Amino acid sequence: MTKTHLILGALLLGHLCLADEVTKRTVLTLNEPLIVAGVPQVTLEPGRYAIRVLTSTSNKNIVQIFNERGDKLLTTVLTINNYRVVATDKTVLRFWETPYGNPLALRSWFPPFENYGQEFVSQGPDCKDCRARQSTRPDGRGATCKGAGAGASASPGG
Numbered sequence: 001m002t003k004t005h006l007i008l009g010a011l012l013l014g015h016l017c018l019a020d021e022v023t024k025r026t027v028l029t030l031n032e033p034l035i036v037a038g039v040p041q042v043t044l045e046p047g048r049y050a051i052r053v054l055t056s057t058s059n060k061n062i063v064q065i066f067n068e069r070g071d072k073l074l075t076t077v078l079t080i081n082n083y084r085v086v087a088t089d090k091t092v093l094r095f096w097e098t099p100y101g102n103p104l105a106l107r108s109w110f111p112p113f114e115n116y117g118q119e120f121v122s123q124g125p126d127c128k129d130c131r132a133r134q135s136t137r138p139d140g141r142g143a144t145c146k147g148a149g150a151g152a153s154a155s156p157g158g
Contacts, residue, residue, distance in 0.1 A: 024111040025052040026091050027068060033103035034095075036065060037120055038075030043103055049074070051109060053118070063109070063118050079118035082108045087115045 027050050034044045042065070050070045054062040063077045084092075089112050096105040110117030 023052040023055055024114070025050060025070075026109075026111055027051075028091070028093070035098070035103050035105040036075055036077060037105065038063075038065070038077035040075060042075045044074070061118065063120070077118075078121050080121060082110070082117045082119035084110055084115055084117065087113050089113060092117070 027048055029048050030044055030046050032046055036042050036044060044065070048068040050066040050068055052064055052066070053060060054064050054076070056062060061079045061081065063079050065074045065077070066072060067074065087110075091112055092108075092110040093106060094108040096107045098105055106120050108117050108119040
């Protein structure tokens with residue numbers, strides 16, 4: 001085996017070991033429905049889902065949401081960078097306001113230990129209302145999530 005083969009093998013193995021670090025894969029547990037503005041726009045029912053950044057050389061702002069096992073793609077979302085000053089050791093979700101009686105809509109996702117997260121670009125008539133209203137919901141309901149391995153918190157509103 002030549003020195004070049006060893007170096008290439010080490011680079012490939014290093015890349016495979018960092019796969020979750022690159023995709024930021026997180027498992028979410030939802031206790032109520034949640035709207036995700038993607039292609040297609042979906043309403044996730046209570047349950048467990050995997051969310052991750054699509055590995056692309058041209059765009060790091062594409063998020064995919066799968067079933068928990070990761071074998072069924074539910075939606076793909078175009079996002080924009082979002083920044084928070086203080087990173088936490090938990091997954092943080094933020095939500096768009098929605099009219100009373102409708103599910104909350106996912107606004108942003110911050111993986112654990114990351115200052116940069118993904119803000120979901122709203123699409124369609126349902127989410128135009130979400131973007132316009134920033135007051136607190138009268139029922140105080142929110143979705144909660146649990147990140148893979150580190151626990152999680154969810155922050156309603158923005």
